Amino acid sequence: MTSANPEYSVVIPVFNSQDIVLDTLRRTAAFFESRQLSYEIIAVNDGSSDCSWEQLAQAAAENPRIVAIDLLRNSGQHNANLCGFRASRGQWLVTMDDDLQNPPEEIAHLIEKAKEGFDLVLGRFHEKQHAGYRKLGSRAVRALNQRIFGQEPDLVLSNFRLMHRDVVDRVCAYRGPFPYIPGLCLRFSGRRANAMVEHHPRRSGSSNYNWRRILTLVSTILFNYSSFPLRLVAALGIFTAIVSLLLGLYYLAEGIFGGARVPGWTTLVVMLAFFNGMTMLMLAMLGEYVVRIINQLTIADPYFVRRTIRDGA
Template identity: 55%
Template structure:
């Protein structure tokens, strides 16, 4: 049965406060002066997501913080939506959002950003590999005046192919988004309200929260946090998903692949002109033994070289035009539940 998209009126949002000022050197902001939104994308985690929610709530209640917990069901095919919607009905601090289908972690985070009202927004996974008590570590680091703080895992509990994928993405982040060499990034992070607003307002067909956060922040930092093994089940980030993410970042935010193709086109064109020149000289000195062979080779070499060069340049303009006009919706919400 096809999912039906319904329109659920959102509750009035509280006025957003001015962004926190950077404290004087050596001073800290008061973390009790702000509100916090914790955004958790949920995908096929029926066995663990309930425990994750309970532990996050216990940590934040125990710290006496004002918060909201936003759970975004990213097209789960198990009973995850039933779990998080029940939690939302029972707790006024929890909001559950159900997306039409699986759009990916970054689109789910974007949906959570646009729902969030906190002065700071924290993103984390649904599988307890980001221990909820480490949220307080991120908050303490943000109170030093940073508008973006990543959790740097002391030891990442992940498969070897995921670590290799992380290294590849780090190289792309440094080349495309200007990630400093001494800055570690992860999906466990805290962002100030103004950074979240810039990301939410961006019109891109393929959201990539880490890269956009680097682009739209001014004071970045990281702090050491724990990373624990997944208690149940296995990670949904397969090798295929990592490759798709790498390609999406490259083709959506970087012109490197296109310019590499253009460079190859110009090299092939130059080689074609060179071959044409060689056969032209051989034809002029009478070394060819086939009538019309020189003319044919020269014409094919010249015209193919020009065609390849023109296609490469047209590709550059086409991609730029597509990037300028692509503004389709990244996700569709079919249900929203809150206490």
């Protein structure tokens, strides 16, 4: 039987990883058992189209410390992580990928760093085994995290992380429709640091992240955790209104002192420029209020659980 309150929980989102997920689970379990640490592993099947769920069900039947959760449909890595967070019971929680790019044995470095008093420890890779376009996307996301979530300039984010129960509980309390786990971890942690870990190439398959997913992530951060786009449009509206005012004064002076070549031209240009600028400004202001209202009223979970195997049943 498993401990009601294990010391460590490990959350692993799983998507189309039938060829490697069993090895990931077994190596993770072996790491904790070799150190005689109480643990549970929560593997969340994020709507896989292969036999990943059957592999998770088999692992959960063999080891009662493995919890297998099957989501109704693909909800994305962040939602799968949030689902695992809410099912976890450990005093400390580790998140890692299902492809063994984060070797489970490297969890030891996260644990050692956390003993220095940190409530969030993120793995920092000696050399990251990712494609070039993902590195460019990471730089863009990093800039947003620094601006919106207060990420320290020398702190590197990764999906391989260890966090205290207090941080997990704060993240679990989030009820918005678009959870962004790295940003929420930053927002709800007090002391955070990096620990150097190894990062290995994928043993099978290919990454699910592409330019489309990266752009979707950037838009999620911008439009759900920041009013920066709306304020940018408002600033453009104000700028347009000012330019239209100056342009209007110019054409007004030209019409008075030089005479207008086309009757009504001055009035038409001034009125169109001014009212278009004011329209952009008012739309941005209305959008600001709409976003705040939506954030206050949205309480639905962004994922649905089909079935769960816990304690082998």
